Amino acid sequence: MSKPLYYHSAEELVALLNKKVISSVELTRAVIERTRDVEPKIGAFISVNEADALKQAEASDKRRAEGRTLGALDGIPLSPKDVLADENQPLTCASKILKDFISPYTGTVMQRLRNAGAVIWGRLNLDEFTMGSSNETSYFKPCCNPWNTECIPGGSSGGSAAAIAAGQTILALGSDTGGSIRQPAALCGIVGLKPTYGRVSRFGLAAHASSLDQIGPMTRTVADAALVMEIIAGLDPHDSTSYNAQVPVYREALKAHAHVPKKLGILKEFFGDGLAPDIRSVVEKALRFYEKQGCELIEISLPKTTLSIPVYYVIATAEASSNLARYDGIRYTHRSTKAKDGIDLYRKSREEGFGSEVKRRIILGTYVLSSGHYDAYYLRAQKVRTLIRNDFMTAFESVDAILCPTTPNPAFRRGEKLNDPLAMYLEDIYTVPVNIAGLPGISIPCGFTTNNLPVGLQIIGKPFREEEILGIAQTFEANHPFAQQTPIL
Ligand code: GLN
Numbered sequence: 001m002s003k004p005l006y007y008h009s010a011e012e013l014v015a016l017l018n019k020k021v022i023s024s025v026e027l028t029r030a031v032i033e034r035t036r037d038v039e040p041k042i043g044a045f046i047s048v049n050e051a052d053a054l055k056q057a058e059a060s061d062k063r064r065a066e067g068r069t070l071g072a073l074d075g076i077p078l079s080p081k082d083v084l085a086d087e088n089q090p091l092t093c094a095s096k097i098l099k100d101f102i103s104p105y106t107g108t109v110m111q112r113l114r115n116a117g118a119v120i121w122g123r124l125n126l127d128e129f130t131m132g133s134s135n136e137t138s139y140f141k142p143c144c145n146p147w148n149t150e151c152i153p154g155g156s157s158g159g160s161a162a163a164i165a166a167g168q169t170i171l172a173l174g175s176d177t178g179g180s181i182r183q184p185a186a187l188c189g190i191v192g193l194k195p196t197y198g199r200v201s202r203f204g205l206a207a208h209a210s211s212l213d214q215i216g217p218m219t220r221t222v223a224d225a226a227l228v229m230e231i232i233a234g235l236d237p238h239d240s241t242s243y244n245a246q247v248p249v250y251r252e253a254l255k256a257h258a259h260v261p262k263k264l265g266i267l268k269e270f271f272g273d274g275l276a277p278d279i280r281s282v283v284e285k286a287l288r289f290y291e292k293q294g295c296e297l298i299e300i301s302l303p304k305t306t307l308s309i310p311v312y313y314v315i316a317t318a319e320a321s322s323n324l325a326r327y328d329g330i331r332y333t334h335r336s337t338k339a340k341d342g343i344d345l346y347r348k349s350r351e352e353g354f355g356s357e358v359k360r361r362i363i364l365g366t367y368v369l370s371s372g373h374y375d376a377y378y379l380r381a382q383k384v385r386t387l388i389r390n391d392f393m394t395a396f397e398s399v400d401a402i403l404c405p406t407t408p409n410p411a412f413r414r415g416e417k418l419n420d421p422l423a424m425y426l427e428d429i430y431t432v433p434v435n436i437a438g439l440p441g442i443s444i445p446c447g448f449t450t451n452n453l454p455v456g457l458q459i460i461g462k463p464f465r466e467e468e469i470l471g472i473a474q475t476f477e478a479n480h481p482f483a484q485q486t487p488i489l
Helices: 010-018 023-043 050-065 106-115 158-165 180-187 223-233 250-257 275-293 303-326 342-353 357-370 375-395 421-428 430-438 466-479
Strands: 045-048 078-081 172-178 192-196 214-219 263-267 296-299 399-404 439-447 454-461
Touching: 010 023, 010 223, 023 045, 023 050, 023 078, 023 158, 045 180, 078 158, 078 263, 106 223, 158 172, 158 214, 172 180, 172 192, 172 223, 180 192, 180 439, 180 454, 192 223, 192 466, 214 223, 223 250, 223 439, 223 466, 263 275, 275 296, 275 357, 275 399, 275 439, 303 375, 303 421, 303 430, 357 375, 357 454, 375 430, 399 466, 439 466, 454 466
Parallel strands: 078 172, 263 296, 263 399
Antiparallel strands: 172 214, 192 214, 192 439, 399 454, 439 454
């Protein structure tokens, strides 16, 4: 084998497992050992479960020896972001307030993956309560970019992106409220898909902003993202916002959608000032590739998307302030020992348990929902949200998908933007509009900057047309083997 086991795609590994060339125990050991080697430099995991993962792998090997498998991921290591509920596993959200919390139940996505035979391996690092773009606000430790460990991996799903890029796991899950899957995927040179709002159940996902959150795959290849989507997508009676639409066999559907010339919208506003020259030239090269494939590139303008960041920080903080009210020092793990009375217990536990970015958002969110400000901020933001979505839907009458950079900048140095929240918020300028409009978006590696940092291409699709953007992504991947380059660690 030319590359180490831990750098294979899940698709390749399933084939090797089926042919009995490797065992799941061997594969699981490979990611465990790789993690032991590189984790001190990366910090992708908040916790690991080596013995438990090996036990799951043994059970998988036993099943295969008996000629059966549970499902399409039998024996493949998969690591969740530490916001997904899985019974008897830690669920910290990278926060002190939940540092010793153990989940009492398994959410839908984790249950479906366990039912498909995945070996659940470790819990991945993130920005506290998924608030951030750099994975620096984790209570436990920052996570580093495998391509340059002085740099951030992106966030909030920084641990998921770094773990895939560094070969510490085979498949990962992230969650995306305003870019948290796609932005770190771009900065670490991997594939990240945010599904259409409602495509994947949120039952068991610790809520950040419920009208924007989605769980999605973070993988080495486009086909692996399709494979995970086949398992996790679909209606769930536990989530009333999950949508009742047939789930395609994505890997089959993407074959049909790959290589078909498309009408691709080039979003003018996303190629303006503020886009790093390095990113621009790499992404423009990718656009020329599509043109050579026979796609028609059509310039489109969506002027209202420029309002996305203010709209997002009103809606997301409003919802977060409400969602985070449950962490009261009584029902969850961190409880202040310095409180004088009930109200003081609530106040001190939250003061000690939450980090400063989370507090900033609770304060902002409470303000925009307060009587007297509600109409001016929250209600108005909701109205602009509708206008942004309408703009996208109008654009989709003339194009099949929209192409743009995933991020305005490549990975930046740790500490560079930590004390400048606005600069940090602007890192999501190209990803946030997709959540506001509830659309599917995928980021794929499309090249490197002159400093050898990965660049991501974002493909935004029509609602519930994940197979179409997967197909467009695969056309590029199939012709650009550099997307499979790995960092030197
Ligand atoms: N970076 C954005 C934020 O801080 C998006 C985070 C996310 O998608 N969870 O809110």
